[in-house]
Amino acid sequence: MNGPLGAARVTAAQEALYCEREVVLCAGVYNSPQLLMLSGIGIADEPAAHGIEPRADLPVGESLQDHLHLSVIHLTGTGTGPLPGAAGPLAPRGRGLHTSDVGGVGGFARTREGLDAPDIQFHAMPMVLPQGPGTTTPALVNGAALLGTTSRGKVSLRSAQPGAKPRVLHNYLAIPEDRETALRALRAVLRIAYRPALRVHRRADHLVPDSDGDGDLLTFARREANTLYHPVGTCALGTFVDRELRVHGVSGLRVADASVMPTLVRGNTNAAAIMIGEKAADLIRSQRHDVTTSRRRATAGRRTGRPARSRPGGAAG
Numbered sequence: 042m043n044g045p046l047g048a049a050r051v052t053a054a055q056e057a058l059y060c061e062r063e064v065v066l067c068a069g070v071y072n073s074p075q076l077l078m079l080s081g082i083g084i085a086d087e088p089a090a091h092g093i094e095p096r097a098d099l100p101v102g103e104s105l106q107d108h109l110h111l112s113v114i115h116l117t118g119t120g121t122g123p124l125p126g127a128a129g130p131l132a133p134r135g136r137g138l139h140t141s142d143v144g145g146v147g148g149f150a151r152t153r154e155g156l157d158a159p160d161i162q163f164h165a166m167p168m169v170l171p172q173g174p175g176t177t178t179p180a181l182v183n184g185a186a187l188l189g190t191t192s193r194g195k196v197s198l199r200s201a202q203p204g205a206k207p208r209v210l211h212n213y214l215a216i217p218e219d220r221e222t223a224l225r226a227l228r229a230v231l232r233i234a235y236r237p238a239l240r241v242h243r244r245a246d247h248l249v250p251d252s253d254g255d256g257d258l259l260t261f262a263r264r265e266a267n268t269l270y271h272p273v274g275t276c277a278l279g280t281f282v283d284r285e286l287r288v289h290g291v292s293g294l295r296v297a298d299a300s301v302m303p304t305l306v307r308g309n310t311n312a313a314a315i316m317i318g319e320k321a322a323d324l325i326r327s328q329r330h331d332v333t334t335s336r337r338r339a340t341a342g343r344r345t346g347r348p349a350r351s352r353p354g355g356a357a358g
């Protein structure tokens with residue numbers, strides 16, 4: 042048999058959906074800009090570079106920000122491993138230690154004088170590490186997230202295929218100021234991790250920098266840092282959407298998710314994202330109320346032959 046065995050190309054059916062009022066996009070910080078770019082809304086040539094007809098030249102995908110998390114890990118002797126019986130109350134009563142997301146210990150700090158807000162957020166978390174087939178060992182993570190960083194990244198298209206992942210470039214630590222904050226953050230974390238009060242629990246270093254010299258700390262930060270999963274900024278309020286979350290110059294389109302935050306909050310993002318959704322709901326509802334009210338007024342005006350009064354609920358005349 043010639044040609045590929047059993048190969049078949051399936052062409053997905055295309056379906057057009059229309060909406061009466063507006064589209065509210067809330068696919069998150071990576072996928073909202075991707076969907077917009079796939080729809081021809083993007084910076085100058087970006088959609089066109091992928092064969093997509095450009096519709097609006099707007100800064101989407103720019104200004105990506107996130108909280109970078111730097112942590113050290115120590116193996117512990119006692120006190121941070123799984124507690125026998127702790128899972129017991131979870132299923133029947135929804136109570137007990139297993140309802141914790143383990144991130145309950147933390148705090149905010151300024152790493153230098155003169156800052157008007159904290160620039161790091163501490164976390165301390167118990168964990169278990171795999172130590173071989175079927176065995177684990179208890180450990181303790183001490184870490185800090187960098188707040189108020191100035192490095193900016195970008196979300197762009199990898200392909201015109203809707204199923205393809207977007208290209209995400211965070212540019213963490215690209216700006217010297219952020220690298221300096223990372224050094225101060227790691228030193229603060231190490232000071233806590235090596236406090237005498239923790240000596241009794243600390244069994245061995247597991248993941249720590251080679252020394253507290255700038256070079257070793259920065260190498261460690263670049264190699265071991267993680268996201269704290271708080272990206273924002275790719276459909277920013279001001280440059281991309283207006284105060285009512287409407288996309289500049291594109292009618293019938295709003296964005297309502299964490300991508301509209303122009304700068305990253307100095308704390309976890311979920312509450313702020315929920316508030317953006319709540320605000321969007323209020324804006325949409327109030328606009329519908331206006332539309333309904335003006336329709337009622339117009340109808341009342343037609344019935345009486347006189348223009349309806351502008352005060353909602355007021356008697357005409």
Ligand SMILES: Cc1cc2nc3c(=O)[nH]c(=O)nc-3n(C[C@H](O)[C@H](O)[C@H](O)COP(=O)(O)OP(=O)(O)OC[C@H]3O[C@@H](n4cnc5c(N)ncnc54)[C@H](O)[C@@H]3O)c2cc1C
Pocket residue numbers: 067068069070072073076269270271272297298299300309310311312314
């Ligand atoms: C692992 C993790 C842990 C976190 N922990 C915390 C925490 O402890 N505290 C805190 O405050 N914040 C936390 N966050 C951050 C918080 O979850 C986010 O800030 C928040 O969810 C952002 O809301 P959003 O609406 O912008 O996006 P999302 O919540 O990501 O919602 C976007 C939705 O769009 C859907 N979607 C995307 N593309 C498409 C598509 N093409 N078609 C249809 N649907 C699509 C996605 O499936 C998703 O449901 C965490 C995030 C992660 C990932």
